[in-house]
Amino acid sequence: MKSTHDEITDMLHGYLHGTLTEETAALVKAHLLRCDECAGELFVVETLLKIEAPEPGDRYFNTLTNVVVNAARANVPKKSHLWEFFFRPIPITAAAASLCLIVYLVIVNWGGFHSKQMQYGNKMAKNITVDVSASDDIMYSLEEEYSDDFSTGNDDGDDLAVAL
Amino acid sequence: MDEDSRLEDNRLIDSYLDEGDEVALEEIVIKYRREVYLIAYRMAGDMEEAKDITQKALISAVAKLKDFKKKSSFKTWLYRITVNAALNHMRGNAYKTVELCETMKSEDEGVVCRLIEKEQERNLKVLLAALPPRQRLSVILRVYKGLSLAETADVMGCSQGAVKSHYHSAIKKLKTTMAANQTGEYL
CATH class of the missing domain: 1.10.10.10 (Winged helix-like DNA-binding domain superfamily/Winged helix DNA-binding domain)
Known part of the structure; x- marks a missing residue:
């Protein structure tokens, strides 16, 4: 529940701006005579209202209007139609690139599939042959090496025996 | 009076948003530019800063105009944008002193x-x-x-x-x- 004091406080602005009815204004005036708090608030508000802001001038305001309108003009989004999407440079480039990629993949994976497979098969067969021959060579060379060592050792022993 | 002003504002806004009527936009800017400047000045206490804030607030308001739902009056909505612009501006100049020379009546x-x-x-x-x-x-x-x-x-x-x-x-x-x-x- 509002007290009379609170009600009057809320009406002080209306009183200052002259928007109250004559009766209400008289009520506020009577309250102000006996309430120091409200009278003090009114004095502060009246003093605040006397402080004027410096005027920047018509030139500033006119330039400001132009600046704001120009900024708005620059920000207005252009109305777009669906058909425009397909004629934009980026989607065209992207579509062309995608098409090229698809064609390339088709050629590589489909057209060149058989020849690649044949080549791969031949290569595998060749590798196996090479491997077998290589292992034979290795085995041969190992046998030769060990036999040489063995014979050399024996030769040394013979030589030693001969020397003794 | 307030209701008339509100309806007029809404008409101008619709005219600008629907038909791209720049004259309507100009009318709104002319109507409120001084109000915005005064709030900015009272907040910042400096004329040059107030000019900056006013410009930022108005440009921002026009850019956001399509988001204005007309639940409150345009004036209140614009004041809110101005206050936010002023608070943001002042956060950047927290230690700036207040200009004292001004006209008094x-x-x-x-x-x-x-x-x-x-x-x-x-x-x-x-x-x-x-x-x-x-x-x-x-x-x-x-x-x-x-x-x-x-x-x-x-x-x-x-x-x-x-x-x-x-x-x-x-x-x-x-x-x-x-x-x-x-x-x-x-x-």
Whole structure:
């Protein structure tokens, strides 16, 4: 529940701006005579209202209007139609690139599939042959090496025996 | 009057958004540019900064115009954008001092009275600038813009109770400091 004091406080602005009815204004005036708090608030508000802001001038305001309108003009989004999407440079480039990629993949994976497979098969067969021959060579060379060592050792022993 | 203004604003906004009518946009900017500047000035306390804030706020408001739902008035919505622009700007210049030279008005004819008044206003302006941002904002919107509690709460994005609390704390501080200054002067 509002007290009379609170009600009057809320009406002080209306009183200052002259928007109250004559009766209400008289009520506020009577309250102000006996309430120091409200009278003090009114004095502060009246003093605040006397402080004027410096005027920047018509030139500033006119330039400001132009600046704001120009900024708005620059920000207005252009109305777009669906058909425009397909004629934009980026989607065209992207579509062309995608098409090229698809064609390339088709050629590589489909057209060149058989020849690649044949080549791969031949290569595998060749590798196996090479491997077998290589292992034979290795085995041969190992046998030769060990036999040489063995014979050399024996030769040394013979030589030693001969020397003794 | 307010309702007429609101309908007119909505008509201009629709005209700009639907038909790209730049004249309608220009009309809105012309209608509110000074209001925006004054809020910015009261918040920043410096003319050059206020100019920057005004430009930023208006450009931002026009860019966001399509997001304006018309639930509140355009004026309240624009004030909210201005306040946010001012707070963001001030965060970047937290330690900047407040400009003191400004024009003052006085209806009093006496030279001494005018000087005292001028001094009071100057002091009050410094005190206002020293208030925490939300308290200052509540004073600016309530006193200078004459917004109701509900409108101020809408602009500040808080409850009416919070606005009341900020506003009364601010006024209390200003009143106390002004009284202390006056007592000090006359001692």
